Amino acid sequence: MQTEKLSISLPLDMARMVRRQVENGDYASNSEVIRDALRIWQQREEERAERLEIIRAKISDAAENPERLTPQEVRQRLDRLHRRTAGEP
Incomplete structure (x- = not known):
């Protein structure tokens, strides 16, 4: 393995x-x-x-294949997501 000496300050x-x-x-x-x-x-x-690439792919897919939701469906999904991230059942 080739190396290069660096001087750093910490x-x-x-x-x-x-x-x-x-x-x-x-x-x-x-x-x-x-x-x-x-x-x-x-x-x-x-x-x-890698995570960013997955997110970009999901955004691209969503932009190419939009799912039409009612405002109520959007609210329900957001509520489920919030409960899941808050550790609620």
């Missing part, structure tokens, strides 16, 4: 957190801590991009 609390991980033996070096954090960030960004 807030004191983050720098302490990195050093603490190395001191605790969880990582062999500061660089390992940063690489692991960047891998997690990269994975989160990839998952976010």
